[in-house]
Amino acid sequence: MPNELRQLFATILVFGNPTNPMALWDNFKAHLMEDFVHRHDDASIAKALTYSVVNEKLSEHGKTLAMFDIHLPPELGLYHEQVVIDNENEQERGEEMYKQLNENQQEAADQILALALGQSLRSGRKCFFIDGPAGTGKTFLYSTLCNILKGQGKNSIVVAWTGIAATLLPGGRTMHSQFKLPLHLYDNSTCNLNPASKEAETIREAAVIFWDEAPMAPNCALKAIDIALQDIMRSKEPFGGKIMVLGGDFRQVLPVTRFASRAALIASSLKASPLWDKFNTIRLHQNMRTGPGKQEFSQWLLCLGNGDLPSIDDEIDLPASCLTDSDLIDEVFGQEINTDNIDEVASKVILCPKNEDTLQINNKALQRIPGPEKTYTSIDKVICENGEDPSEYPEEFLYSLTPTGMPPHKLILKVGAIVMLLRNLNIKAGLCNGT
Template identity: 45%
Template sequence: MPKQLRELFALICVFNGPANPTELFHQFEDQLIEDSLIQETRENAIQNALHEIQTTLSLHGIAADLLTNGRTAHSGFKFPIPLLETSTSSMRIPSPESEKIEKASLIIIGEASVLSGNALRVINNLLKEIMNSQRPFGGKVFLLGGDFRQTAPVIPRASDAAIIESSIKQSNLWRFVTKLSLTENMRIEGQQEFNRWLIAIGNGTISDGEEHGNDLIEIPQQMHSSGNIVQDIFCISLIVDTNEEIEAVIGKIILTPKNNYVLQLNNNVLDLIQGKSIFYTSVDSIAYDNIESEANYHVEFLNSQTPSGMPPHVLKLKKSAIIMLLRNLNPRKGLLNETRLIIISLNDLYIHGKMISWNKKGEEAFIPRNDLTPSDTSLPFKTTRRQFPVITAFTMTIKKSQGQSFNNVGLYLPSPVFSHGQLYVALSKTSNINNLKILAENSIVGDRVFIKDIVLQELLQ
């Protein structure tokens, strides 16, 4: 697979910074040019391979999202991380990216409920500069798609007031928005009672637990878990060999509020797959500008940390497991953050997988180890973890599931939801009420199950 090997070589150059990439190329030269040698001289085959690798390197960071030729807002508008009140776009003007925006007749942004007011301000200023116009958004037409019943902008450890203040509805640019409403939920057509119940939960107008608390929702009996949410969704064994079996598995998911629950459940589902588990251990370190911190914190402490968006120190994988990327690797090839793949084989230096999501479904790729630094952490210093940038993807946080839909959904709540819209998002991930199971620990009263709902009414007004 010379083509995939060339992509792997480019990714290693981008993320791992080999000391001598030329020597590395010549070490594996025969394998990298094997397909071109059939029709080309060796010299031309080498030049073609180097050109392809260079193209991959230059296109790194131009992301495509769910839609063909689409991008995430962070990538498309070059948002900095973190996005602050003083932030500006890093996009160069002129550049190929700015020229595409200038020529666009319509710009569509989905999941607008999670877009912050700061993001909207950055977009407005960028478009004014690109279009050389002081009109709002440079005179460009925007279509913002979203449901404000869903989760709001993420602000770690923020108060409700801060979350409300960060919403695009609080931006002074919101007055330029004309609001249009969709009236029919096409995903749950024919289940009007379920639809009305979901809308009431999203609006915060339903409460069934007056004697226990006004924010409690009673779960219908048919949604109750048997007590084992993994078996409720994935049965007692998991076979992922044929295309039909793969399609069945990728249509199933267990959702939960917190990352530590995700890691636990993913390992439980992984145990259902036949075969030997392979364990990959990360190398963790403190950034060079924190020498004093390195003396105060032992490596065992760094190993114990798993910040949001990072793989664990000990990564447990199996052949045929479903995995999800945790960062953009090669957007042009479909290797994006949250892209899901099925593992074909596991090796010491790379993972061989086949994409099962987005518009590159069926294409194969090699995933190398990367140096990853979390963008948000409670630690007073920056850390780096060298690990494969993946986690198993049988389970995900409610937040990460936004914008997706599944056939069978389990909701695991060892602790209640903790932010606006989480319950509404989780319960609306399937189109069939009979394919939804909920396990809510410490929420059972007799034979009734109550779960918490959090709705910030200011975001719905």
């Protein structure tokens, strides 16, 4: 994406020592300014914006584009995109969303808003943890608070531990992107944030920091954020005195540590951090996603996560609704799959823990689609660049591999079958007009 390309361009200038920076700029400026071109009719403004953004990235390292003999024509000048926020519209939207909150969510929202708007200092704590299972409306609560704060002229930062979770949040970014956390975290890790940078200024202006899926992070990440915020805010208060709203569910994924024991996993969790005592836990109980007849299964999942279900030799009985006496494919797709209504077929899915199980079920489901089948085989070749003997890797071994995201050696297809088009290296698999 253009923003990542601009970051890469700045990194190359600072650390790559290119022999001709101006030629690099001329060759790739069309790609660097692509998003600005779509937003502005005037190409000169897009070019000036690109220049300004790259300059800001270089300023974090004490450099400018002029130092690399890359100059903007004087007639263009420097532009900065101004984000215009309609406070009244944001306030109305936030109030509409607030009305949709259940009693439990409203109680949480009232506590955070009272503190963020300076109306209350409930028990002196500025740190909250929204504890709720999936479906209890944590993301909707964050969005509601962000809109109300925008309506009051307050900025907020919304981050998540994973990229998938960040895409579900308004203006969401990953923790590593927002706070410049190192990829590998240790107890003495710190954020690569310059207090004089634009990112630090954004954090300084934020009234509240929302952090979703926080239980997935190790406690050393929380410690690094605490140190960074104290440095940016020049305050020894926890997190520099910022209002922190963390959310997640400890019943789900804890920090991933390779080959760690149960004790090591618990020791790396947020609850083992000395900073955990600074947080006021707010619990959400009502599942907002469950429809009629699904409440019982939702309650069963909660009991499973809490460890309240009876077990014999660590085995737990599944609810009858999770079991079937018939063939699984027949249960989901029927005995014959009619591709005339492809949308209905595409709305159903069978999840498998392993690739080999997926291939078996796919091939069985394919038999339920009428018509002849076509078999496509891959052509694999071993190329060794380190002097190894290619004969040590027989083709039969390559054919047996089914890595994630790659098609199998034998790809069986039919006209009308739902197929993901795969393109990876020299491997292509697809279905076009049954050929």
